[in-house]
Amino acid sequence: MTVLEWIRFLIGAALMLGGSFFMITAVIGNFRFRNAPCRMHAAGLGDTLGILLLFVGLLILCGLSVFTLKLIIIVLLLWMTSPVASHMIMRMQIENGFTPDGRKENKKK
Secondary structure: OOHHHHHHHHHHHHHHHHHHHHHHHHHHHHHHOOOHHHHHHHHHHHHHHHHHHHHHHHHHHHOOOHHHHHHHHHHHHHHHHHHHHHHHHHHHHHHOOEOOOOOEOOOOO
């Protein structure tokens, strides 16, 4: 392997390790935080940044090909759907009568 291939490998591996770190941190945040907004925040931000770093690392390792185009499309789809899903889960919880800290509201009619 040439020096440029080693540099490309090290950059791609570092980005993938960084992405894995953010994904693991998001999972730990889901278990550690008490209320739903904090959990949704950890999940929404952690997986978005983690996915970006993982896929950029894969793009660097694979080079330009049809596979690269597929990875870009996957990143764009995940970036559009993940924050929307987190927001909708939180909205559903609030509309079903739960406060943001997870307690059930007593609605008097």
